[in-house]
Amino acid sequence: MSKRILLLPGDGIGQEIIAEARKVLDWAQANGAELTIDEGLIGGTAYDETGTPLPEATITAAKSADAVLLGAVGGVKWESLDYAVRPERGLLGIRKALDLYCNLRPAVVYPQLADASTLKPEVVSGIDMMVVRELSSGIYFGEPKGVETLADGRKKGYNTLVYHTDEIERVARSAFEIAMKRSKKVCSVDKANVLESTELWRDVVTALRDAEYPQIELSHMYVDNAAMQLIRNPKQFDVMVTTNMFGDILSDAASMLTGSIGMLPSASLGEKYALYEPIHGSAPDIAGKGVANPLATILSASMMFRYSLDLGAIADKIDAAVNSVLDQDLRTADIMQAGKTEVGTAAMGDAVIKALG
Ligand SMILES: NC(=O)c1ccc[n+]([C@@H]2O[C@H](COP(=O)([O-])OP(=O)(O)OC[C@H]3O[C@@H](n4cnc5c(N)ncnc54)[C@H](O)[C@@H]3O)[C@@H](O)[C@H]2O)c1
Numbered sequence: 115m116s117k118r119i120l121l122l123p124g125d126g127i128g129q130e131i132i133a134e135a136r137k138v139l140d141w142a143q144a145n146g147a148e149l150t151i152d153e154g155l156i157g158g159t160a161y162d163e164t165g166t167p168l169p170e171a172t173i174t175a176a177k178s179a180d181a182v183l184l185g186a187v188g189g190v191k192w193e194s195l196d197y198a199v200r201p202e203r204g205l206l207g208i209r210k211a212l213d214l215y216c217n218l219r220p221a222v223v224y225p226q227l228a229d230a231s232t233l234k235p236e237v238v239s240g241i242d243m244m245v246v247r248e249l250s251s252g253i254y255f256g257e258p259k260g261v262e263t264l265a266d267g268r269k270k271g272y273n274t275l276v277y278h279t280d281e282i283e284r285v286a287r288s289a290f291e292i293a294m295k296r297s298k299k300v301c302s303v304d305k306a307n308v309l310e311s312t313e314l315w316r317d318v319v320t321a322l323r324d325a326e327y328p329q330i331e332l333s334h335m336y337v338d339n340a341a342m343q344l345i346r347n348p349k350q351f352d353v354m355v356t357t358n359m360f361g362d363i364l365s366d367a368a369s370m371l372t373g374s375i376g377m378l379p380s381a382s383l384g385e386k387y388a389l390y391e392p393i394h395g396s397a398p399d400i401a402g403k404g405v406a407n408p409l410a411t412i413l414s415a416s417m418m419f420r421y422s423l424d425l426g427a428i429a430d431k432i433d434a435a436v437n438s439v440l441d442q443d444l445r446t447a448d449i450m451q452a453g454k455t456e457v458g459t460a461a462m463g464d465a466v467i468k469a470l471g
Pocket residue numbers: 127185186187188189190202205375376391392393394395396397398399400405406407408410448
């Protein structure tokens with residue numbers, strides 16, 4: 115039966131990188147994968163066309179798809195809008211609507227790029243770690259929140275960091291299940307020395323390990339130390355599980371182990387739905403220039419074939435094609451190294467298609 119994919123290009127380089135991922139989907143279709151591919155609106159582009167960053171039609175289409183592949187949202191043009199209709203609300207809204215609580219952000223250092231990192235090659239080479247980020251709760255969604263003017267004229271801006279036991283337990287379970295297939299090592303990152311909500315996080319993660327995953331070697335780390343350790347000695351980590359905001363920050367940091375944020379794909383999973391997207395944003399500084407790295411998005415498509423479409427053989431081929439273009443010394447500007455050949459977004463996409471054969 116044909117698998118339905120919803121493409122949500124979004125804003126800025128989102129449009130450019132999804133165009134390259136689309137080439138890969140078209141290749142898969144031409145090579146036997148039965149796919150129905152639709153496109154929808156999200157983010158600033160959706161706001162401009164419909165007055166909302168997350169049209170009802172997009173949610174409906176996402177819910178009837180087997181998987182969603184998203185580019186990026188946001189941009190300077192929409193920064194002065196009210197929060198309720200900012201492009202980012204479209205992304206948060208679809209994560210919430212699909213209950214995508216488990217965000218997998220694999221940081222894999224390709225051998226060809228070990229010296230593209232700003233860290234020493236010996237520090238990063240061989241890295242293959244997984245950041246498991248809680249995605250549908252925490253400070254991003256907690257109530258109350260807002261900005262108020264107080265009686266004395268000062269303004270008060272506030273957000274609330276809330277976690278419930280079940281929200282912690284389900285993402286911790288995902289992390290443990292992933293770790294069972296890897297090194298059986300999980301580091302849970304929190305700020306339990308200061309924040310009660312993450313003291314609960316630590317307690318729940320520990321209790322679940324004790325009750326159901328005694329084989330897992332579980333460690334806990336405060337987020338400030340984790341940020342430092344990620345740069346000092348990243349190879350100590352395999353699976354890292356953490357809250358929504360800490361995971362946002364730590365995964366951007368982890369991306370630089372790989373050479374560029376343009377290399378890091380992600381899968382956002384819930385019980386019923388799945389969405390795939392690069393971890394980076396709409397990159398207003400390079401949008402429209404045709405220089406963005408499309409590989410994080412193409413690798414997100416690979417994760418989609420593997421996890422949601424049951425087409426692991428196609429995912430293997432995409433992964434091999436990405437390896438091949440790097441072997442051919444082709445580099446977008448963000449991963450450019452001396453002696454290599456610099457290519458733009460479309461040329462990188464074309465090279466992947468050529469390598470796919
Ligand atoms: N998932 C998302 O849609 C997402 C993620 C992060 C930021 N954003 C939004 O994107 C906008 C810009 O945010 P930002 O500048 O903080 O983060 P960003 O990730 O868009 O860009 C950060 C830096 O990384 C570079 N970069 C990002 N992706 C790249 C790629 N594929 N190839 C080469 N270089 C790349 C950019 O040029 C920029 O210098 C904001 O509106 C923000 O809210 C969206």
